[in-house]
Amino acid sequence: MEFWDVYTVDREKTDRTWKRGSRLPAGDYHLVIHVCVFNDKGQMLIQQRQPFKEGWANMWDLTVGGSATVGDSSQEAAMRELEEEIGLRLDLSETRPHLTVNFKEGFDDIYLVEAEVDLKKLTLQESEVQAVKWADEETILQMIQEGTFIPYYGSLISTLFAMRKQWGGIAHFEGK
Numbered sequence: 001m002e003f004w005d006v007y008t009v010d011r012e013k014t015d016r017t018w019k020r021g022s023r024l025p026a027g028d029y030h031l032v033i034h035v036c037v038f039n040d041k042g043q044m045l046i047q048q049r050q051p052f053k054e055g056w057a058n059m060w061d062l063t064v065g066g067s068a069t070v071g072d073s074s075q076e077a078a079m080r081e082l083e084e085e086i087g088l089r090l091d092l093s094e095t096r097p098h099l100t101v102n103f104k105e106g107f108d109d110i111y112l113v114e115a116e117v118d119l120k121k122l123t124l125q126e127s128e129v130q131a132v133k134w135a136d137e138e139t140i141l142q143m144i145q146e147g148t149f150i151p152y153y154g155s156l157i158s159t160l161f162a163m164r165k166q167w168g169g170i171a172h173f174e175g176k
Contacts, residue, residue, distance in 0.1 A: 003070045004030040011107060017070050029106040033078045033097070034065040037088070037113050038164045043134035045117060046149075047086065050130045058130075060140075060149040062160075074109045086132060087123030090115060098163050101156070112164045137161040 002020040005013050007029040018024055037045040045063045049056050064085045068077035075092045082088045090113060097109035119132055135143070140157050143149035162171075 002067070004067055005070050005072075007031065007107070020067065024105050031068040031072075031074060031077065032065065032103075032106055032108045033068060033074055033081060033111065034062050034108060035078050035082055035092075035111045035113060036160050036164070037063045037082075037115050037117060038161075039116055039134060040114070041134070041136075042161070042164075043136050044140065044161070045086075045119075045132060046135050046140065047124075047129045048131040050126075050128060053128060056150050060135075060143055062150075062152075078109070078111050085125045085128050087121075087125075088115075088117060098167065099159075110160070112160060114164065 003017045004020060006016040006018050007013055009027065009029065018030065024030060046060050047063060048060050049058060051058045064081040066081045068074065074097060075095060078092050079090065082090055092111060095111060098112040099110050101108045101110065122132060124132065137158060140149055141154050144151055144154060
């Protein structure tokens, strides 16, 4: 059984928790994280969800994602999900998310990480992940169109690829 911290609209923790699986009351929010791992070829490590996984069964997804549990900081949740889902240990304790996407019931912190990862050395969580592979932006966008990747907005995927080596929403050009 998983419990979440409950946040206010201003992202302040309340002294309350909520059990996963039931809808949060209006005005209450929870924290979700996603970590997108990129290699030096500009590809993202993606995972395929298990066929028996509730929600998006058999679909391909970003590297990892999940809800922060009670007591987790955003960084702790990101590190825990990386290790739990694919067996990857990265220190994100001093890392801020590149962006946060607000959704109806919470906040989704998205971390963009550059790391060389040997897929053969990963340990996939049997209850969640059936496969992993590297994919470029064009491939992921095509998979979304084909219905084999979770239907994120294509513009979000393009933004993740564009921002992976920089902070902020303004492109940096040489000499400017």
